[in-house]
Amino acid sequence: MSFCGQNHHLVRLRRLRVALCLIFLLGTGGFAAEDTLLARARSRFGIIPSTPPALPGNPLSESKIELGKMLFFDPRLSSSQTISCNSCHGLGLAGVDHLETSIGHSWKKGSRNSPSVFNAILNSSQFWDGRAPSLAEQGLAPIQAALEMNNTPAVVVATLKAIPGYVALFRKSFPEDQEAVSFRNVGKALEAFEATLLTPGSRFDQYLAGDESALTVQEKRGLAVFINRDCASCHKGTNLGGLSFHRFGVARKPSPELLPPSDHGRRAVTGQAADDYAFRAPPLRNVELTAPYFHTGLVWDLREAVVTMVRVQLDSKLKEQEIDDLVAYLRSLTGKFPSISYPILPESVIQNVRPG
Amino acid sequence: MSFCGQNHHLVRLRRLRVALCLIFLLGTGGFAAEDTLLARARSRFGIIPSTPPALPGNPLSESKIELGKMLFFDPRLSSSQTISCNSCHGLGLAGVDHLETSIGHSWKKGSRNSPSVFNAILNSSQFWDGRAPSLAEQGLAPIQAALEMNNTPAVVVATLKAIPGYVALFRKSFPEDQEAVSFRNVGKALEAFEATLLTPGSRFDQYLAGDESALTVQEKRGLAVFINRDCASCHKGTNLGGLSFHRFGVARKPSPELLPPSDHGRRAVTGQAADDYAFRAPPLRNVELTAPYFHTGLVWDLREAVVTMVRVQLDSKLKEQEIDDLVAYLRSLTGKFPSISYPILPESVIQNVRPG
Numbered sequence: 279m280s281f282c283g284q285n286h287h288l289v290r291l292r293r294l295r296v297a298l299c300l301i302f303l304l305g306t307g308g309f310a311a312e313d314t315l316l317a318r319a320r321s322r323f324g325i326i327p328s329t330p331p332a333l334p335g336n337p338l339s340e341s342k343i344e345l346g347k348m349l350f351f352d353p354r355l356s357s358s359q360t361i362s363c364n365s366c367h368g369l370g371l372a373g374v375d376h377l378e379t380s381i382g383h384s385w386k387k388g389s390r391n392s393p394s395v396f397n398a399i400l401n402s403s404q405f406w407d408g409r410a411p412s413l414a415e416q417g418l419a420p421i422q423a424a425l426e427m428n429n430t431p432a433v434v435v436a437t438l439k440a441i442p443g444y445v446a447l448f449r450k451s452f453p454e455d456q457e458a459v460s461f462r463n464v465g466k467a468l469e470a471f472e473a474t475l476l477t478p479g480s481r482f483d484q485y486l487a488g489d490e491s492a493l494t495v496q497e498k499r500g501l502a503v504f505i506n507r508d509c510a511s512c513h514k515g516t517n518l519g520g521l522s523f524h525r526f527g528v529a530r531k532p533s534p535e536l537l538p539p540s541d542h543g544r545r546a547v548t549g550q551a552a553d554d555y556a557f558r559a560p561p562l563r564n565v566e567l568t569a570p571y572f573h574t575g576l577v578w579d580l581r582e583a584v585v586t587m588v589r590v591q592l593d594s595k596l597k598e599q600e601i602d603d604l605v606a607y608l609r610s611l612t613g614k615f616p617s618i619s620y621p622i623l624p625e626s627v628i629q630n631v632r633p634g
Numbered sequence: 635m636s637f638c639g640q641n642h643h644l645v646r647l648r649r650l651r652v653a654l655c656l657i658f659l660l661g662t663g664g665f666a667a668e669d670t671l672l673a674r675a676r677s678r679f680g681i682i683p684s685t686p687p688a689l690p691g692n693p694l695s696e697s698k699i700e701l702g703k704m705l706f707f708d709p710r711l712s713s714s715q716t717i718s719c720n721s722c723h724g725l726g727l728a729g730v731d732h733l734e735t736s737i738g739h740s741w742k743k744g745s746r747n748s749p750s751v752f753n754a755i756l757n758s759s760q761f762w763d764g765r766a767p768s769l770a771e772q773g774l775a776p777i778q779a780a781l782e783m784n785n786t787p788a789v790v791v792a793t794l795k796a797i798p799g800y801v802a803l804f805r806k807s808f809p810e811d812q813e814a815v816s817f818r819n820v821g822k823a824l825e826a827f828e829a830t831l832l833t834p835g836s837r838f839d840q841y842l843a844g845d846e847s848a849l850t851v852q853e854k855r856g857l858a859v860f861i862n863r864d865c866a867s868c869h870k871g872t873n874l875g876g877l878s879f880h881r882f883g884v885a886r887k888p889s890p891e892l893l894p895p896s897d898h899g900r901r902a903v904t905g906q907a908a909d910d911y912a913f914r915a916p917p918l919r920n921v922e923l924t925a926p927y928f929h930t931g932l933v934w935d936l937r938e939a940v941v942t943m944v945r946v947q948l949d950s951k952l953k954e955q956e957i958d959d960l961v962a963y964l965r966s967l968t969g970k971f972p973s974i975s976y977p978i979l980p981e982s983v984i985q986n987v988r989p990g
Contacts (some may be wrong), residue, residue, distance in 0.1 A: 351726055360737045365716065370707055370979040381716045385741040567981045620974040623726040625923045 315498060316490060318505055324516030325483045326397060326563065326613055330473035333399075336414060336466045338473065342451035346471025348444075348621045349464055354437055356427035358383060363417065363468065366426070367395040369618055372567035373475065378575030382420075383428035389541065391575030396615070397563045399473045401520030406573045408523060408558045409547045417468035418461060431461035438464070443624020477564055477613030485610070493610055500607025503600050507592060517561035518611065525556045526573075529593030532586065536574055543573075566609045581605050671854060672846060674861055680872030681839045682753060682919065682969055686829035689755075692770060692822045694829065698807035702827025704800075704977045705820055710793055712783035714739060719773065719824065722782070723751040725974055728923035729831065734931030738776075739784035745897065747931030752971065753919045755829045757876030762929045764879060764914045765903045773824035774817060787817035794820070799980020833920055833969030841966070849966055856963025859956050863948060873917035874967065881912045882929075885949030888942065892930055899929075922965045937961050 330338060349355060350369075353362040366380040366388075367373050373394030380388040390406050398404065404416035420426040421434060438444045438459050448458040451467060482501075484492035493501065504510055513519045523544050526537055537555060544553040557573055570576065571583040584604050588594050596604070686694060705711060706725075709718040722736040722744075723729050729750030736744040746762050754760065760772035776782040777790060794800045794815050804814040807823060838857075840848035849857065860866055869875045879900050882893055893911060900909040913929055926932065927939040940960050944950050952960070 348726075353724070353727075354732070358737060359732060360721065368709070368979075370704075370977050371709075372981065376710070376715060381714060615978050617978075618976040620976040621726050622971050622973075623724075625728065 315502055315505075316485070316488075319501060320486055322505065322510045322514050323482075323486060323518060325486050326400070326476055326478040326480070326516060328476065328478040330470075330476065331399060333412075333414075333469060333473055336469055338470050339451060341447060342467050342470040343474055344471075344621070345444075345447045345451045346467035346469070347618070348447070348623055349467055350471055351621055352623050354441075354623075355421055355429060355434055355464075356383065357429040357433065361427050363395075363420070366392040366420070369395070369475070369615075372396060372564050372615070373398075374568045376569065378570055380426070382426040383424065386425045388423075388425050390573045391570065393560065394564065394568050395472055396475045396477050397517050397561060397613075398475070398520070399469070400476075400515070400517045401558070401561060402522075403520075403558060406557050406560075407544045407547050412469060413472045414462075414465040414469035416465075417472070418465045421464070434464060435459055435461055441624050441626045447624070474616065477615055480563070480613040481610040482607075483613065494606070496603055496606045497610045498607075499600075500603035500605070503596070503604050504607055507588070507594065507596070507600075509587070509604070512559035512591075513562050514559075517563050519559040519561035521559065523553065523556045523558055524591070525554070527555060527590045530590045532590045536572055536576060536586070538574065541573070562608060562611055564612050566612055580608065584608070671858055671861075672841070672844075675857060676842055678861065678866045678870050679838075679842060679874060681842050682756070682832055682834040682836070682872060684832065684834040686826075686832065687755060689768075689770075689825060689829055692825055694826050695807060697803060698823050698826040699830055700827075700977070701800075701803045701807045702823035702825070703974070704803070704979055705823055706827055707977055708979050710797075710979075711777055711785060711790055711820075712739065713785040713789065717783050719751075719776070722748040722776070725751070725831070725971075728752060728920050728971070729754075730924045732925060734926055736782070738782040739780065742781045744779075744781050746929045747926065749916065750920065750924050751828055752831045752833050753873050753917060753969075754831070754876070755825070756832075756871070756873045757914070757917060758878075759876075759914060762913050762916075763900045763903050768825060769828045770818075770821040770825035772821075773828070774821045777820075790820060791815055791817055797980050797982045803980070830972065833971055836919070836969040837966040838963075839969065850962070852959050852962045853966045854963075855956075856959035856961070859952065859960050860963055863944070863950065863952070863956075865943070865960070868915035868947075869918050870915075873919050875915040875917035877915065879909065879912045879914055880947070881910070883911060883946045886946045888946045892928055892932055892942070894930065897929070918964060918967055920968050922968055936964065940964070 332338070350363045353360050353365070355362065361382060366375045366377075366382075368375055373396040375392050377392070379390060380392045382388055393406065398416075399413060402408075404410040404413055405419075410416035410419065418431075421429050422431070438448070445459055448463060448467075451470075452458040452463050455463065481492045481497075504513075510518075512522060512524050515521045526532060526543065531537065542554055544556040544558070545551070547553070560571075565571075566580055569580065570578045571580070572586075577583045577586060581601060584601055588596050588601070688694070692698075706719045709716050709721070711718065717738060722731045722733075722738075724731055729752040731748050733748070735746060736748045738744055749762070755769060758764075760766040760769055761775075766772035766775065774787075777785050778787070794804070801815055804819060804823075807826075808814040808819050811819065837848045837853075860869075866874075868878060868880050871877045882888060882899065887893065898910055900912040900914070901907070903909070916927075921927075922936055925936065926934045927936070928942075933939045933942060937957060940957055944952050944957070
């Protein structure tokens with residue numbers, strides 16, 4: 279059942295549920311309402327798995343995951359040999375860099391805020407405009423972007439081939455391929471590693487799994503607002519986002535600062551007028567740890583981000599208490615970050631490929 | 635006994651030893667010569683310990699080491715919040731960055747090659763010019779250097795105080811201090827972590843420990859050359875360097891490229907004319923993995939570095955075979971790098987201190 283529509287039936291149903299919630303909150307009929315809220319949540323959201331999902335066309339293996347981890351942390355993938363995937367998607371910092379937009383090659387600034395790599399495998403597309411269908415494709419773009427790692431596929435492959443430890447690991451990870459060390463396989467190995475970057479065990483997931491005490495009363499109120507006010511229409515699925523595209527400013531145009539006229543979002547990908555200023559709904563997992571917010575990264579405070587969304591997407595004014603409840607609920611989405619052993623990177627004994 | 639002098643007694647003694655080595659190499663009296671080489675090596679070099687040494691004025695604790703590790707990996711110590719200690723002293727890359735000189739704040743280039751942090755605790759002073767007596771002092775300099783992390787003590791402390799997880803860890807690590815979160819304690823925590831960055835177990839250390847089969851015949855020949863040709867006068871102690879200062883170009887002036895006239899080395903620290911163009915003998919542990927070489931970082935090939943040293947420090951021409959033997963010996967200095975779990979960094983829920 280979708281909540282995108284606004285037909286009468288749904289509106290009435292929602293009113294009924296709000297009434298039920300109210301009864302619960304007054305402490306007179308908790309169980310039934312609680313059950314309903316949980317059921318409604320379960321119909322919209324999934325639990326973050328604790329093991330990586332199967333990747334179409336990219337079977338997982340220990341070797342490939344380890345190779346991907348090395349590549350993720352290796353600054354030698356950049357032309358300067360100083361910038362790694364981890365520079366902008368810090369695995370110690372919830373998968374982000376806490377910058378409005380990232381600093382890349384030659385200290386240039388990127389054009390959009392760095393999204394988290396944690397749970398990114400659960401998104402149906404990658405990037406703010408969804409232009410990459412998979413992490414295997416996504417990961418190859420920053421390596422080549424002039425504002426980011428500024429490298430070329432040919433130099434990356436030459437660099438890796440000059441490092442015997444990598445050659446061995448690529449062969450082990452891609453035994454079918456005659457040319458195991460290829461740019462395409464860099465992307466596949468990165469995707470394999472990133473598939474392990476999951477944060478299960480959040481209190482919200484405990485709740486979805488049936489532990490109704492995992493959320494506080496306030497957080498449950500926030501969850502109810504999140505569903506009732508249609509936040510969950512876009513921020514849906516296991517990642518609470520990452521699955522669909524929506525115009526930023528459905529109800530009211532955001533300030534030009536938050537929606538710079540030069541960045542048309544998904545329209546640049548599809549060419550469709552309907553996609554003008556549309557962006558992929560950002561996943562909200564671990565959102566309390568991924569400031570700053572929006573594609574511009576201009577909003578640092580989670581509450582302010584919520585207020586902005588309510589205004590520009592829903593043309594609504596929520597009560598202060600409802601906003602507080604929403605923010606409290608969003609904080610329950612923080613999961614457990616995996617423990618990662620820092621890779622000792624394979625060394626080239628003589629540096630055949632030197633930084634550019 | 636020092637090998638710095640060149641008196642007749644020593645020269646004769648050395649000739650005798652070379653003769654003994656020759657006998658060994660001819661396979662006619664191996665044991666005695668082997669024993670002598672080992673004894674001579676043991677009198678000059680130490681074995682890398684597998685546990686951190688005690689630090690004067692900075693007692694180690696698990697909490698302090700963990701805090702130091704977090705700080706080491708945390709880019710928020712830099713004013714841009716993008717550069718960490720690990721950026722230039724990559725723990726996955728033998729503690730270096732494989733650049734001639736590092737790229738720092740605003741993409742500026744540093745003036746000297748980044749030394750490895752591995753085993754640095756065993757040096758008697760830090761930096762190429764030895765201007766820091768300890769790692770606790772050393773670590774605070776790059777944080778403030780305009781070409782590196784470009785921060786100030788006040789901003790660092792304010793940043794850390796805005797991160798509750800850090801405040802708790804500082805308190806636990808420095809229970810005696812009223813103001814646990816201090817810039818000085820940042821240095822102490824970094825030093826505590828760096829004291830664990832040891833690479834024991836190299837084949838040379840196995841040899842020093844008594845396993846005479848741990849080195850090949852060629853490597854033992856190289857070790858003999860290393861001692862006989864006075865390399866070990868400067869590259870001595872457990873780290874094969876890091877203990878004393880020597881003019882770069884004792885015998886012949888290096889090319890101005892390798893010894894830029896603007897960098898007077900240790901003279902800038904002591905003001906003494908005798909220290910003009912003197913540098914701390916670089917430690918040679920894991921040297922095969924720490925290219926490029928010299929304070930300029932201009933020499934990428936280990937063999938070329940050895941040839942240069944022989945020419946400018948010893949005014950000597952070694953046979954090609956002796957150079958090969960030296961390089962083979964140097965490769966036996968590669969130890970086992972510790973396994974490091976990548977820290978999940980404490981988060982500030984709202985970013986109170988933003989990148990500058």
